[in-house]
Amino acid sequence: MKSVRFLSFRFLSLVVLALAVCCAAGRLGAQPGNKPYRAVMDIDGVQHVNIVAGDYFFRPSHIIVKVNKPVMFVVRVERGIIPHGLVLKAPEASISIDGDLSQESQTFAFTPSMPGKYAFYCPKKLLFFKSHREHGMEGILEVVE
Numbered sequence: 001m002k003s004v005r006f007l008s009f010r011f012l013s014l015v016v017l018a019l020a021v022c023c024a025a026g027r028l029g030a031q032p033g034n035k036p037y038r039a040v041m042d043i044d045g046v047q048h049v050n051i052v053a054g055d056y057f058f059r060p061s062h063i064i065v066k067v068n069k070p071v072m073f074v075v076r077v078e079r080g081i082i083p084h085g086l087v088l089k090a091p092e093a094s095i096s097i098d099g100d101l102s103q104e105s106q107t108f109a110f111t112p113s114m115p116g117k118y119a120f121y122c123p124k125k126l127l128f129f130k131s132h133r134e135h136g137m138e139g140i141l142e143v144v145e
């Protein structure tokens with residue numbers, strides 16, 4: 001009787017482990033954010049980019065825009081209760097973004113003045129835990145000619 005209980009406990013542990021692995025794999029698979037996203041110029045001359053933030057990612061995470069043309073980031077948090085933010089500090093390219101995000105879309109407008117690759121990230125961090133950036137919540141804005 002005792003061994004049966006022990007066996008079922010091991011079986012249950014295996015099931016839990018398998019589920020955890022599947023969930024982790026599913027999360028990774030659900031983030032096609034690594035594919036570069038090239039912003040399209042709208043008829044108003046603005047390069048609109050919709051960005052979704054979540055735990056812990058930005059989608060897309062690699063954004064390509066043209067230099068010296070206005071850019072509008074429209075950013076919202078997908079779901080969940082963990083607070084997120086967006087920071088992109090590149091004074092050399094006339095970009096300065098630092099704001100909190102929510103499930104309502106926030107807009108950040110700027111006109112990049114210099115080609116280059118600039119990192120953006122979530123600055124949030126809970127106590128002694130790893131920062132969201134360390135969890136992978138970051139991306140690259142690539143400004144091209």
Ligand SMILES: [Cu+2]
Nearest residue numbers: 084122124132
């Ligand atoms: Cu965050």
